[in-house]
Amino acid sequence: MYSNVSRKAKSLRRRILSILSLLLLFFTGLNPLLAQSKPDPRELIKQVDDLSDFSGKDFSAVFTIVTQKPGEKDSVTQARVFRRDAKKQFVILILLPEVNKGQGYLREDDNVWFYDPTSRKFSHSSMKENIQNTKAKNSDFTLSTFAEDYTVTKMTESMVGKFPVWVLDLKARTNEVAYDRVVLYIRKDRTMLLKREDYSVNGRLMRTTAYPKYVELEGKLLPSQILIVDEVNKGEKSQMTMTEQSVSPLPDRVFTKAFLEQVSR
Amino acid sequence: MNLVLLRIAARNLMRQRKRTMLLAGAIAFGIMIVTILNGFAGSFVKNISDNFSYLMGGHVFVSGTEVTPSGKRISIIRDDSVIMQALEDSGQKWVSLQKTSQTIATLIFEGKSIQQTLTGIDLTHSGMIKERLALVDGNWENLSWSNAIIISQSIAKKLNVLPGDVLVAQLQTITGQNNVGEFRVAAITIDSSFVGSIMTYVQLEYLNSLIGLGKNEYMSLGIMLEKLEKSGAFANALYTSMKGMGLNLFDRSTKDENGSMTPFQAMLLEQRTEQWTGTKYRLYTIDDVLAQAKQIVVAIDTGSTVILIVLFAIVMIGISNTFRMAMYERIREIGTMRAIGVQRNEIRSMFLYEALLLSLAGAIAGIVLALIAMGLLTLISFDPLSPVFLILKRGHFSFYVPPLRAIGNILLIAVLTLVAVYAPANAAAKLPPAEALRTVK
Numbered sequence: 001m002y003s004n005v006s007r008k009a010k011s012l013r014r015r016i017l018s019i020l021s022l023l024l025l026f027f028t029g030l031n032p033l034l035a036q037s038k039p040d041p042r043e044l045i046k047q048v049d050d051l052s053d054f055s056g057k058d059f060s061a062v063f064t065i066v067t068q069k070p071g072e073k074d075s076v077t078q079a080r081v082f083r084r085d086a087k088k089q090f091v092i093l094i095l096l097p098e099v100n101k102g103q104g105y106l107r108e109d110d111n112v113w114f115y116d117p118t119s120r121k122f123s124h125s126s127m128k129e130n131i132q133n134t135k136a137k138n139s140d141f142t143l144s145t146f147a148e149d150y151t152v153t154k155m156t157e158s159m160v161g162k163f164p165v166w167v168l169d170l171k172a173r174t175n176e177v178a179y180d181r182v183v184l185y186i187r188k189d190r191t192m193l194l195k196r197e198d199y200s201v202n203g204r205l206m207r208t209t210a211y212p213k214y215v216e217l218e219g220k221l222l223p224s225q226i227l228i229v230d231e232v233n234k235g236e237k238s239q240m241t242m243t244e245q246s247v248s249p250l251p252d253r254v255f256t257k258a259f260l261e262q263v264s265r
Numbered sequence: 266m267n268l269v270l271l272r273i274a275a276r277n278l279m280r281q282r283k284r285t286m287l288l289a290g291a292i293a294f295g296i297m298i299v300t301i302l303n304g305f306a307g308s309f310v311k312n313i314s315d316n317f318s319y320l321m322g323g324h325v326f327v328s329g330t331e332v333t334p335s336g337k338r339i340s341i342i343r344d345d346s347v348i349m350q351a352l353e354d355s356g357q358k359w360v361s362l363q364k365t366s367q368t369i370a371t372l373i374f375e376g377k378s379i380q381q382t383l384t385g386i387d388l389t390h391s392g393m394i395k396e397r398l399a400l401v402d403g404n405w406e407n408l409s410w411s412n413a414i415i416i417s418q419s420i421a422k423k424l425n426v427l428p429g430d431v432l433v434a435q436l437q438t439i440t441g442q443n444n445v446g447e448f449r450v451a452a453i454t455i456d457s458s459f460v461g462s463i464m465t466y467v468q469l470e471y472l473n474s475l476i477g478l479g480k481n482e483y484m485s486l487g488i489m490l491e492k493l494e495k496s497g498a499f500a501n502a503l504y505t506s507m508k509g510m511g512l513n514l515f516d517r518s519t520k521d522e523n524g525s526m527t528p529f530q531a532m533l534l535e536q537r538t539e540q541w542t543g544t545k546y547r548l549y550t551i552d553d554v555l556a557q558a559k560q561i562v563v564a565i566d567t568g569s570t571v572i573l574i575v576l577f578a579i580v581m582i583g584i585s586n587t588f589r590m591a592m593y594e595r596i597r598e599i600g601t602m603r604a605i606g607v608q609r610n611e612i613r614s615m616f617l618y619e620a621l622l623l624s625l626a627g628a629i630a631g632i633v634l635a636l637i638a639m640g641l642l643t644l645i646s647f648d649p650l651s652p653v654f655l656i657l658k659r660g661h662f663s664f665y666v667p668p669l670r671a672i673g674n675i676l677l678i679a680v681l682t683l684v685a686v687y688a689p690a691n692a693a694a695k696l697p698p699a700e701a702l703r704t705v706k
Contacts, residue, residue: 179443206445232435
């Protein structure tokens with residue numbers, strides 16, 4: 001009788017041990033897999049930055065921005081953008097509406113100039129200013145610098161539509177960044193920014209940007225359609241569509257004031 | 266002065282009334298135009314200065330600037346105790362002090378938006394607000410709200426708001442970060458002027474919290490004096506006093522190398538380009554800000570003098586020819602006068618007296634006409650929302666003709682007329698009496 005009980009107990013102990021060993025083996029084996037699936041948040045925002053970085057190459061594209069405002073007719077703004085990221089330069093040349101044709105923005109380092117062909121004068125602008133009457137800002141046309149400007153305070157998981165995403169909560173490193181807090185929704189299976197939320201200093205949601213469509217250019221994924229929703233002035237939104245994107249080299253004279261003056265004639 | 270000759274000269278002018286009226290009319294017209302231009306220029310700077318003092322809330326201003334580590338310039342006065350001490354030590358008198366912060370914001374209400382400059386002042390304790398603004402809606406008690414905003418009638422109409430409504434304001438902090446605030450409409454003011462219509466006042470403390478300034482910090486200190494004319498001396502005394510207290514100040518008399526800038530513009534350029542640590546202060550007056558407007562006055566004055574000379578060059582040719590004609594008409598009369606003993610220089614003087622009387626009559630008539638025209642022009646009322654309002658006095662033209670300027674114009678006309686008439690007068694004086702008497706017209 002006693003030997004029977006002792007045998008059963010031994011067998012139960014063995015079973016428990018083997019289950020525990022299996023569990024231990026399972027979790028130790030899975031651990032690296034888990035570690036792989038939750039990426040380093042800093043690396044992730046660097047990857048997002050890299051997607052828009054064309055350093056060493058020139059970039060040009062045509063952006064069509066359709067802006068909706070309550071009680072107003074939809075307005076269409078079209079601009080040709082030239083970028084040289086290595087030298088922190090860009091030129092935005094307004095093509096539409098006809099009345100603003102020839103106006104342009106030139107960035108040289110941290111200075112942004114606005115050119116008005118009517119007065120033939122350049123005035124000071126900034127990266128934080130909106131392009132014409134749209135919801136898009138000058139900074140939306142340049143490479144993003146999330147890794148440089150922000151620190152990640154929180155990383156969670158969520159869904160954007162049918163896509164599982166990493167939600168990164170970013171806090172500005174200095175008080176000179178346009179938005180004090182930014183929340184990024186990055187697709188898990190492939191580094192693609194699907195949504196972005198910009199918050200004011202006192203924590204109010206100001207702008208939501210969605211990136212529903214992407215195109216591949218020189219191995220990089222670029223958003224070809226961007227929807228910007230003004231969360232403060234409800235009902236106002238802009239939809240940007242990118243076409244004619246290219247990385248062909250641009251002449252140096254493109255990034256000069258003289259170029260803006262010349263093309264607006 | 267020979268009174269007989271003067272009487273003869275006056276009589277000669279009256280003999281040809283039509284001709285005299287035409288010549289004097291031409292002179293009067295020229296003088297009238299120039300006097301109106303002088304009158305406009307004379308009040309131009311005063312009107313702009315008054316309107317800007319109202320707009321900026323002072324005659325003398327102190328503002329502080331700091332350079333951030335990234336090189337950005339921010340407008341800030343962190344601790345004003347030393348400035349207040351310097352004010353006391355300067356021994357100058359002032360009427361009121363006003364601490365202000367300012368920012369540009371987009372005011373939003375139910376889908377409507379408008380861009381406005383928000384001026385933050387202590388609404389609860391500001392005497393200036395109650396003194397200057399006339400309310401059409403809301404009341405003064407509402408100014409105690411921590412997020413109170415006073416807007417003009419035109420802005421209220423554009424946004425369709427009433428007292429008690431809450432406006433959302435989208436703005437940037439002093440370092441350029443986006444922020445959002447909510448302001449409650451405390452009162453709506455009547456648009457007494459273009460200046461009034463563009464001013465939007467909010468609580469200084471709340472605005473500071475939105476733009477990243479501390480509770481007791483602000484951007485600019487406005488000092489209202491008894492009279493604008495005292496601002497230069499006041500600013501000099503305060504500058505010396507602040508320097509004496511060891512404050513870092515921008516030089517008030519800085520000039521750029523090519524001289525194309527006013528000292529105030531040169532000071533602004535210095536503020537944008539120079540590097541320093543801590544707070545550096547800018548002390549300036551309304552006159553400094555409006556130095557360029559003074560250049561406009563100089564241009565108007567110079568222009569009016571040129572017009573005067575051109576107009577009179579034409580008139581003088583006419584006068585010279587008319588007097589030459591008069592000399593031939595009166596040739597036998599001159600011969601007779603010479604025959605009965607009138608000397609050559611007396612004949613010359615007679616013609617010159619005629620010219621002098623003509624110019625004086627024309628000039629005085631011109632000034633009288635200018636006064637009437639200026640009086641009529643002041644009756645025209647301009648739209649308060651028109652930008653031209655800045656150069657007007659309460660929506661009307663105003664004129665000030667400096668007396669010396671008017672006397673100068675009269676003297677100039679007199680001299681030019683005498684010069685024009687001298688040649689025919691001289692010719693008349695040199696006529697041999699016998700030959701003159703023999704001449705048959």
